[in-house]
Amino acid sequence: MQLEQHLKNLILHSAPINMAEFMRIALAYPDYGYYKSKEPFGVKGDFTTAPEISQMFGELIGIWCADVWQKIGGASGVELVEIGPGRGTLMADLLRATRAVPGFHDAISISMVETSDRLIKVQNEKLQGMYPRIKWYKNLSEVPDKPVIIVNNELFDALPVRQYVKKADKWYEKMLGLNKAGGLEFVIARSEYEAERRGNQALKINEYGLQRVACNEGIKEGAILENCQDAIILMQEISARIKKHGGAALIVDYGYNKPEYKDTIIAISNHKHVGLLENIGYADISAHVDFSLLKQVASDMGLQSFGAIGQGDFLRNMGIEFRAASLSKNATEKQKQDIESAKARLIGNGDMQMGELFKVLAVVGDNLAPAGF
Numbered sequence: 001m002q003l004e005q006h007l008k009n010l011i012l013h014s015a016p017i018n019m020a021e022f023m024r025i026a027l028a029y030p031d032y033g034y035y036k037s038k039e040p041f042g043v044k045g046d047f048t049t050a051p052e053i054s055q056m057f058g059e060l061i062g063i064w065c066a067d068v069w070q071k072i073g074g075a076s077g078v079e080l081v082e083i084g085p086g087r088g089t090l091m092a093d094l095l096r097a098t099r100a101v102p103g104f105h106d107a108i109s110i111s112m113v114e115t116s117d118r119l120i121k122v123q124n125e126k127l128q129g130m131y132p133r134i135k136w137y138k139n140l141s142e143v144p145d146k147p148v149i150i151v152n153n154e155l156f157d158a159l160p161v162r163q164y165v166k167k168a169d170k171w172y173e174k175m176l177g178l179n180k181a182g183g184l185e186f187v188i189a190r191s192e193y194e195a196e197r198r199g200n201q202a203l204k205i206n207e208y209g210l211q212r213v214a215c216n217e218g219i220k221e222g223a224i225l226e227n228c229q230d231a232i233i234l235m236q237e238i239s240a241r242i243k244k245h246g247g248a249a250l251i252v253d254y255g256y257n258k259p260e261y262k263d264t265i266i267a268i269s270n271h272k273h274v275g276l277l278e279n280i281g282y283a284d285i286s287a288h289v290d291f292s293l294l295k296q297v298a299s300d301m302g303l304q305s306f307g308a309i310g311q312g313d314f315l316r317n318m319g320i321e322f323r324a325a326s327l328s329k330n331a332t333e334k335q336k337q338d339i340e341s342a343k344a345r346l347i348g349n350g351d352m353q354m355g356e357l358f359k360v361l362a363v364v365g366d367n368l369a370p371a372g373f
């Protein structure tokens with residue numbers, strides 16, 4: 001309720017806000033934003049992420065990281081970075097799975113990049129005693145500038161996107177405004193591209209958005225273009241680090257390989273879809289990730305990328321079948337069933353499964369051929 005009132009005041013005293021501003025406030029506003037206040041993950045939370053489904057996910061990503069480390073020379077002074085680590089489960093499984101890789105743990109330091117103070121605490125407790133050199137940062141820019149191996153799962157989908165709607169061959173921005181009764185309501189800006197109301201505070205549509213707006217052909221009336229400025233900035237920063245010192249990044253998320261020109265912003269509460277304006281601050285809000293954009297940014301920064309391929313293919317290539325079989329060896333019947341159903345959820349192609357909807361993209365430094373693609 002506090003956030004709804006805050007949004008109303010903000011709009012009343014200035015002007016409608018764009019979808020990215022709305023997402024940013026709903027997710028990250030001090031005290032009342034979703035990631036600041038709520039425990040989103042797991043059966044009791046709002047959604048279940050891959051590392052929370054099975055230890056196999058983090059373990060196989062650990063193997064991927066150790067392989068990159070060997071391929072960039074196996075030297076010390078490498079920074080292993082996770083951005084948006086949630087409950088810290090992926091990192092815990094990654095560390096456990098790579099203990100036996102000779103020299104790997106001694107060669108790395110770990111940086112966790114997390115914006116939520118509450119989740120930093122949760123991660124800290126989870127990793128207590130597992131590894132001597134872990135530090136937390138709020139922003140990737142603060143992480144020591146060294147060769148890097150960067151991983152993230154379900155981070156990019158949380159970054160706020162702006163939306164533009166096509167009407168009579170022009171694009172107008174979708175905004176959150178107020179109706180006559182003073183309630184929140186989505187509206188379409190009156191002028192093209194921008195509701196130019198806060199002078200230069202409002203960002204103009206960026207270069208990548210303009211390229212997508214320009215390829216007008218075959219895009220229907222009412223189509224929606226989504227554009228994520230934060231994704232561009234983060235990808236530029238990840239790429240710049242890899243370009244400068246070498247290394248690789250693995251990005252796992254749900255999204256598409258070609259812009260789909262439709263509205264993908266959704267709110268989820270208690271494992272169900274809810275309206276975007278329902279219970280603001282208590283539902284998770286996310287948008288599909290435009291992998292073609294991430295690849296284009298990496299390539300503009302002079303890097304090579306692999307994928308995005310389905311999470312199912314990636315995990316199969318990384319050996320999930322073998323891992324599941326070896327975990328099952330000494331398991332009870334019930335445990336065997338759990339391992340099978342977790343595996344099916346991670347790699348299956350059905351509607352409720354993650355194998356195809358979720359995708360994996362690797363961005364790499366010079367001549368590095370990453371495992372899994």
Ligand code: SAH
Nearest residue numbers: 035049084085086113114115116153154158
């Ligand atoms: N990777 C975890 C959590 C995914 S939820 C998992 O798979 O379970 C998204 C995570 O990203 C949360 O930890 C959230 O607090 C964090 N986050 C959101 N925006 C961020 C940003 N700009 N920088 C760093 N972390 C961010």
